[in-house]
Amino acid sequence: MRVPLSWLREYVDLPAEVPARELAAKLVAAGLEVETVEESGAGLSGPLVVGEVLAFEVLEGFKKPIRYCRVDVGKANGSGEPQNIICGAANFEAGDRVVVALPGTVLPGGFAIGARKTYGKMSEGMICSVAELGMGEDHSGILVLPQGTPAQPGDDAVPLLGLDDHVLDIAVTPDRGYALSIRGVAREAATAYGLPFRDPAAIEAPDTAEGSWPAAVEGEGICHRYVLRGVTGFDPAAPTPVWMRRRLELAGMRSISLAVDITNYVMLELGQPLHAWDRTTLRGPLVVRLAREGERLETLDHVERRLDPDDILITDDSGPINIAGVMGGLTTEIGDTSTDILIEAAHFAETHIARTARRHRLNSEASRRFERGVDSALQLAAATRAVELLAELGGARIDPGVTHVRRERPAPAIELRLDHPGKVAGIDYPHGAVLEALRDIGATVRAGGRVLDLSEPYTVETGTDTVTVEPPTWRPDLTEPNDLAEEVIRLEGYESIPARAPQAPAGHGLTxxxxxxxxxxxxxxxxxxxxxxxxxxxxxxxxxxxxxxxxxxxxxxxxxxxxxxxxxxxxxxxxxxxxxxxxxxxxxxxxxxxxxxxxxxxxxxxxxxFAPPPRLSVDRGPSxxxxxxxxxxxxxxxxxxxxxxxxxxxxxxxxxxxxxxxxxxxxxxxxxxxxxxxxxxxxxxxxxxxxxxxxxxxxxxxxxxxxxxxxxxxxxxxxxxxxxxxxxxxxxxxxxxxxxxxxxAQEPTAPGVSTFPAAYQDVALVVPAATPAQDVQDALRAGAGELLESLRLFDVYQGDQIGADRKSLAYALRFRAPDRTLTTDEITTARDAAVTAATERTGAVLRGA
Known part of the structure; x- marks a missing residue:
């Protein structure tokens, strides 16, 4: 998520002297992964101003049309006289407002602007394109400011275009979907600095069904809230204002058209993905349901997709028109002539959207937010914000009717002991600090049957050190006490947790x-x-x-x-x-x-x-x-x-x-x-x-x-x-x-060492070639008895001397007694007993006998 600092400041009054890198450090300390801090317009200096093209002369005889322009730059040039500028672009007319780099300006990349003679004329500056200003990659022509832009010739173009901004690039982890919005990051910034937060979703929204577009949700658990709001009389030729185009560009999105830009802008601002339809292409009521076997849909990327029964669809009387939360269908796309627009804001099931996005390999900005969980109470405000912008910037008339289908999920209530975060972190947190952290994340806290006013100091009464916490709707990841403990710990500061090496319990080691x-x-x-x-x-x-x-x-x-x-x-x-x-x-x-x-x-x-795995507790070992x-x-x-x-x-x-x-x-x-x-x-x-x-x-x-x-x-x-x-x-x-x-396995023991000498005997036994040597060895060991200390096969022979299909196995036997020196008779008796056992069990014959 790319967050322009100027956009963030609209919802939290950060001190002007707070540098972007300090804010980044504060957000990192609060648990957000700020990867980089980019400075927009780095390397830009000098007089960059708004100009108005008064007239131009087309110079002939060159490979491409060249215009010699007279541009009003107000008093920015010190004389108030029009500036004469050579321009090779042809996408402007007299009366257009443009951006002019006067002599002495240095554009991004170290491109210095001066007065010089070219094409036989003296050029006193440059009319700039989007690419030359470092605002994008468009080299097709110069930047023409939309009609109605609140700027006069000679005004400084840097703040107008947002060229002096900073952008925080945040890697949002799967459990913090709320941070995929300016609203979510602004809330964290306000908490980090202890400042008030102005919620952009605090919008007065009507909720009347009269005159609304009909819609229904079929099936449980696939869509918990579905909102539609419409406008008529929208001007499809209305341009996207410069400030909105610049914010979208800084946030990593390109401008497409005003209607589409507004849906993207509201999504970045509030975190709620929106979809816009050309209302004239819809056929009958909209129905949210799961796909049926064999259904297909051609999506906006011109790919016909085979739908899966796990996919959530938006359908009308003609069939599927959207893969919900992922991508719209081609037939209902907003076009260059769309004047009647219907805006959708919904809360779809996270797991369905995640599986659908991966199945179809359509990882869109909308699916990223849906699969992480969006605010389940935001849909009406987001749709209202979008239609208000369509009316303000595109001249549309807002329909009074609102479609609002509710399939509410009950808010989870979590029982939390106020000393639990301290036990998890290994540090004592005052109960007031715990409650303050719960206030900062927007939770509702109840104790003794009443809702606590967390803006006032709260003293825990004896026996009431357990509270009931209802997480805010924008934090669906908070489901158990340990989640709340993590919030308290991060807001109190990970650096406050003492670094202590863990102590292994006494008596434990390797198994x-x-x-x-x-x-x-x-x-x-x-x-x-x-x-x-x-x-x-x-x-x-x-x-x-x-x-x-x-x-x-x-x-x-x-x-x-x-x-x-x-x-x-x-x-x-x-x-x-x-x-x-x-x-x-x-x-x-x-x-x-x-x-x-x-x-x-x-x-x-x-x-x-396999059975489903159990959910194990983290505060004890499993039973x-x-x-x-x-x-x-x-x-x-x-x-x-x-x-x-x-x-x-x-x-x-x-x-x-x-x-x-x-x-x-x-x-x-x-x-x-x-x-x-x-x-x-x-x-x-x-x-x-x-x-x-x-x-x-x-x-x-x-x-x-x-x-x-x-x-x-x-x-x-x-x-x-x-x-x-x-x-x-x-x-x-x-x-x-x-x-x-x-x-x-047996526990290893030290071998006994006898102080008495060993006696060595070799025997060679002839057996059938198919007889396993292991069988002969087992027989010898059994027959020799306890005096046998070791037995080793040291030679195998096959040849004419012993006959066909036979082999000779030669073994070295070592005898020893633990308490005496063996006599010759004892050694001979043990050896003969071993040979006898081998003869009886395997048919072995003593070689040479």
Missing amino acids: RAQRLRRRVGRALAADGYTEVLNFPFTAARAYDDLRLPDDDPRRRTLRLVNPFSDDTPLLRTTLLPGLLDALARNAGRGFPDAALYETGLVYLRGEGG PEELAELAASIPEQPRRVAVALSGQREPAGWWGPAQPAGWADAIEAARTVVREAGLELTAEAARHAPWHPGRCAALHLTAPDGERILIGHAGELHPRVVAAYGLPERTAAMEIDLDPVERL
Whole structure:
């Protein structure tokens, strides 16, 4: 919202010595975001005056017509004689009033004006265009002042044109729609300086229905007030006065025609969008209703739009003529010959207008105000202000009848403890200061069944420190005590709140789950993985690249209503797409040897829908019931950890050949994660996209009750997935669910250290090639008993020496007792028991036996 300071001063008597930047600072302190302060006419100096063209001579023989003019500039030139000026424009006649830059004037941009000979004549100044004065971009001709402009030849043109003004550019937040008007900002300026505010909406308006245009509202909750006022005999050729054109230009709007300019002017002044119709084009009564399926409307931008049943329409007997609050229809547009005009002022439902504007991509000045909430009591005053300006400036006659349809919403009543703002801010506010702030925002305050006169000091009686507050109609954002507390705090000054660092309650720290996540991250980083943080958004194409089956649950995604990017409108159901994209970016930039990990949430869509979220209080923590309601209103969000690695796990060097990253590293990463939880992981062969069918492992945990819990998969990616992402060959990945790991996690304990020596035994077992090494390892561990301290597979062999379809698995077993040195017999017995168990469970044969 661009606010000219001269316009603001009409409604609040700011001291003349108050600079614009000081006012901006005051408004910022009150919570308005003043982005810039612009000085209109910066660089303009010297005698810029009003002139009257007495006569002119057209000079021939040049590429374009040149006029040699005699211009009356009064006594501004010191002699009172007409000024001789060369002008290349042709959009004026003798008798027109123009703006003249006399010699010595410097126009915006450093353009100095002097007397000089040109086209064979002496030119004593310049007749100025809008562009040369810095008032716009129009170079088509000079600025001709409208007939009736209250200025005489020789008068100073700077104040007349508003060239010495300042403009505050305010970024209006969605909750402060009232600040999208001069009225709203003037109210804040008056409060900031403690000055009286003159409300431009304080207009005497008739409210008689006799002779009014018929109108009705169909449907509940779409239009709460609908006002129509009309004029006849309007002069469509009447020009927009200079002061109005200048104010519109400073506010960022261009002048179109007097009728349209008046509707825009009133909207900027009061904050109420208006619409003007050529009344002769309307067919019958006007009806406000929702669109019907299949309806269409060609709007003012010459686009035929398919209407949605959520759109609010204005219709007559011919059908839709307006998309309410957004844009008018082409057939009823005000034209160059319109003499009978009907003005509409309405209060439409904010959410409908917001959705319509986004659906049709028509973000107009009107929709910006409607979707933020306009004053619900302003419509009659705004329509009256518009028709009065049409009568004053365009010679129209105002119709006595007024259409006024009311579907009033009850004003919210908010119970407020007078000490509540102080509790929110952490500072004590006197009750009088709280009531004064409520007065300044225009609220009505009741206590003890009576309305308080807030212009007088009020002493709170014992037991009556709670008041009932009715917010003003221009503040629909005030709906609860915390909103009122915010108003008190901002008006009392944010700078008065002491800066104190928050104190954490004693005995609180990281939760058990948070500590585990940190240990997991440190362990993966210690293993050489680099953490990445990806956006949780993805595209449907990602699941095709992963080659997921059509019925895979990971394809059941949630689509965002307002996606960050149209390319990624879905919430992820797996961490792999983001990780593989990051791995591919590294490979594409010459870093194929990479190991990445990510910990984050995925978002799973259940079979049913979601309940509406509860409205949580800010003065306490949520109750268990509220937490349950909140959980029911959002999708399931399990926490996952995933890794992806490619290229060389260890580079080649003098120490030996390179070690390529592979499926075993991905499985070991999963073991690293669960090891930090004090758990053991079992892996078995599986088939699961996007992994290679022959190099994929299903990862399980065993719960205390013996239940085996599938927590994820790891292995080498399918070659087609690798090709789809442009990754190095044999890229591996792992993804597991952290939630069951956190649920079963054991608190870390220091390992026991025995002072007695360990005994080492190696065994090589021959088993069928299809036997999982995990099964053999589990059997050896079960058979060896408590003396077994560690077990490690260190060699796998397949060849002619052991026969076809068989493999040799060599394990290193370490035995130790906590309280003694083991004897040879004890070691041999434990080793033989381990081999026997492996033989019985898996059919293993001791190699060489």
